[in-house]
Amino acid sequence: MQLTDGAHLPVVVVGGGQAGLATSRHLVAQGLDHLVLEADRVAGEWRNRRWDSFCLVTPNWQCRLPAFPYDGPDPDGFMVRDEIVAYLEAYSRSYDVPLVEGVRATRLEAGYRIATSAGTVTADQVVVATGPYQRPRIPRLAERIDVPQLHSSQYKNPGQLPPGEVVVVGTGQSGCQIAEDLHLAGRTVHLVTGSAPRVARFYRGLDVVAWLDRMGYYRKGIDEFDDAEAVRFRVNHYVTGRDGGRDIDLRKFALEGMRLYGRLVDADQATLRFAADLKENLDHADAVSEGIKDTIDAYIAAQRIEAPEEPRYHPVWEPADPSETLSLQGIGAIIWSTGFRRDDSWIHVPVFDGRGYPTHRRGVTSVPGLYFIGLPWQHTWGSGRFGGVADDAQYVVERIVEQRAGVHWIAGKHRTVA
Template sequence: MPSVNFKIVWPDGDVGVYYSPSTVIRDHLQSGSYPQDGFRRLCTTALNAASERVRQRFGYACTAANAELEKISDKLDELQARHIHGPVQLAAMDTEGRNLGAGKPAHYSAMVIGAGQAGLAMSYQLKTAGIDHLVLEASGEIAHAWRHERWDSFCLVTPNWQCQLPGFPYQGDDPDGFMVKEDIIEYLESYYAFFKPPVVFHSPVTELKREQGVYHIRSGERRYTCDQVIICCGGYHEPRIPPAADALPPTIKQIHSRDYRNQDQLPEGEVLVVGSAQSGSQIAEDLHLAGRQVHLCVGKAPRVHRRYRGKDVVKWLDDMNYYATTIEEHPDGANAPHATNHYVTGRDGGRDINLRIFAEQGMKLYGRLKQASRDSLSFHDDLAANLDHADEVAARIAASIETYIQQQGIDAPADDNLNSDYLPPEVTQLDLKDVNITSVVWATGFHLNYDWIQLPVLNDEGFPLQKRGISPEPGLYFLGLNWMHTWGSGRFYHVGQDAEFLARAIRKRHRSVGGAACV
């Protein structure tokens, strides 16, 4: 009685060869793609039919068919428990136990690396285009970085109406508010549930290379191949901590901003925050509001008003088409992605962060950290210049909005922002025995780490080589980078637009290399 072996490529990348004691299985299953629920039903019908054929011929049911069905059902249950909803590929069917190559890598038309907002947006566009793909996510959950790499009081600095993931724009009742950490997580979880992308969790990519026009991806013991690959890993890979950290006394607790949660995780005493961009200024505010004595090293980050003349500055700039400005049109050009973000906050409905006012309230401000030792800290003599620069940028943005208001003849209320010209004393040397600094928060940014990419798509500093996400390597793309195309490329606002642009390029190449017809 001829039997059939059939190879299944599961949506998490696993590949298995299964057995049917009868060719009757071919009446129910053909090579191709199946939704998981439908595949379970068809396999149940097919293997029960095969077992019945054995019973009819030999007088007893085939336990092997039942065992194979149990293995398939267990695998489908596992995929559902892991929230992996992609299709099952029945790759091949051969008679008489021929070797179907269970160890061969699973192949997809496209692979997405990373399941943050960029990876999810890309998966949505690929699914809409009918392109088979898989999403590999290093962590075990959606919104991992938002859950575990942000402080408790974290919130977006852009209003909710800018949350525009493709097919899933913000639909709440507070469009001008600012999502707090829990809201961001819920937004991404809801997006995941909305279209059920084929995400494989616990799958950090350790190697990406290209051989004979095909991309090869390694994730632990699993291997994949694909025609095209989209890298959606953001730009916050490894904490950057300056060498001064090693010189501080061991009694001082040190953490990076990525690991800060709230003031309760720090020992009692005063806190030094190094860095005054968005993370540093917001963490300094968090500690200041908690009643801690904060010492803040102020860098060259600019600031911006939260509101001006009755409207959020973000809304004014959107009305002025600022966010449609491309990197080619930006005055800083290729340097725009490396510019420091303006500090402001969405906390408690949104407000300015004015370091001069914090200093008036008792926060200690210094210039940039220069050196550290077991008993002292030294600072650059640039506090006044850095505060002036931040104020000048805020004033310049307000002036551009004012020009727009006058040109458009808009009737807007008077500006009611609180300003200060207070200049704290310029301290360039601090003896640690004169203060009670017991902890340091390093808000000093991140390094990129794309060491796993074995292709010439990075510059000498390790930054991706790309133009609107398209790399020099055919079929390789980046998505979700800061200023990849516009200001919103690295944010919820425009990442969907960039994903749609890349999907068109991917679809065009998919057709040119002989991919299946898109639906």
């Protein structure tokens, strides 16, 4: 499909990933004319910003896009990158999606006028579905380091890196999985830890995700938490779906030769310097994992569920005298697994808070007709994922329909417009 310069549409969706496609599917079901703008191709983020061995950390059965749940042969498995791309491509072919690929939205003004790389369109309502992974976040101290560097979004495989040892900075999901990828390939890895928690893959006979799903955790709305803002910006627990799924135990990696460090605090051309908090970081990650097990145990007991007993985790390694410096001599590359920033600089509508985060309730902003979809913890844990984006998309489309009928939603309340 092509964009027609000067066209006007009831709804324009910016972003053709899982969030934008889910929204489009609900709009089609409502019979609403719309356009989906995608700067790359369907699944471009998964195709271009994930490494070769990447796989989901949630089981395939949690892939529940509207009218297109996973129906493959391995519901308890974890799709690898190319399978995820194929799943989204198949979804885009499963209904008559009005998709324009290779067209980037460059400016959104109140009104709504949308300038793009292929012309300008206007709309009555706009849904921003551009995802959270837009601008790689790399600390400024990287400028002092004279070693080849790349962001985790640029990493593909161990063979792409220069010879030598590798430093991975960050122990969120990407950092831990990339460190494991390099470790399994026989590279010497220096992993710089942070405050990210971990979670067990399996416990008492089930994937931990399955237990949490049974317990209703993934249906719990952000407004049910006492610390909603803190929850929204938490780092994800690290675990992996690789080879059928397993824990990521950094202590076990240390026994096998991976070098672990505390938080990175300073650097120059010759040396990295770390905080003396390695033990604290490892203990915190383990405590979170064991706390989740406590919650599962309590649920099993309360529901009188027959489930096999399982011994608890015991640390297999302790940092005796953690290094607080690392010479960069012999280091072939540094991988920054330090996350992303949103880039909403193209949006010229006053809906952002002091941090630049879009203010909304369940994706509905205070400016009538502007919505967001696919934000982490937009409403539930699954909002930015395959597991919960369908519910958010349905909610947003219901509000779109209501506004077209003369009902405006502001801060969670609605009023009828005469």
